[in-house]
Amino acid sequence: AQSVTQLDSHVSVSEGTPVLLRCNYSSSYSPSLFWYVQHPNKGLQLLLKYTSAATLVKGINGFEAEFKKSETSFHLTKPSAHMSDAAEYFCVVSDQPSGTYKYIFGTGTRLKVLA
């Protein structure tokens, strides 16, 4: 069965420093992986998705993620944090070759950006 594990429930960084949000996945097939962001009192928004093309995926707002099959990881990074990046981030796996079209969310990582 497919699943994702977000290794940190909270991450704090200073403005202008790099961001690393960690995600490991479990999947029986070649998964599709996504990162979504949820700002306070706002809806969920897609940051980026991986679908077996390039292993380094670029998303919106300067975020990117690298798919590493050997490590079953899909960590989200950004070179320089901005105050507006403070939000909840969710790693998501979809195991569609298995015949299901469910999207399974991780428990989330709350990113705090310090001035």
Next chain:
Amino acid sequence: DTGVSQDPRHKITKRGQNVTFRCDPISEHNRLYWYRQTLGQGPEFLTYFQNEAQLEKSRLLSDRFSAERPKGSFSTLEIQRTEQGDSAMYLCASTVAGSNEKLFFGSGTQLSVL
């Protein structure tokens, strides 16, 4: 494209009452999902439809929960005999059937069971 619309935004009910939520997906989207999110947790999959067919339902979902999408457009989620543990944000999302398409989410219905 008016986005995914959910109604109501908030619902307060007493334990034991039935509640129904509505979701209107983006018009050309044929796949529709329901999720539940509690504070500090990620969205939990409940069920999804392709057109009017309900293709999968979470095994963890109580039989007090039922969802419909009668004409393959809007969907309703009903919770019968609500319990305090049902208090959560109920999210609807839609997408175009295909491989690995992104989900478009509504703003959700916040349910509080007293």
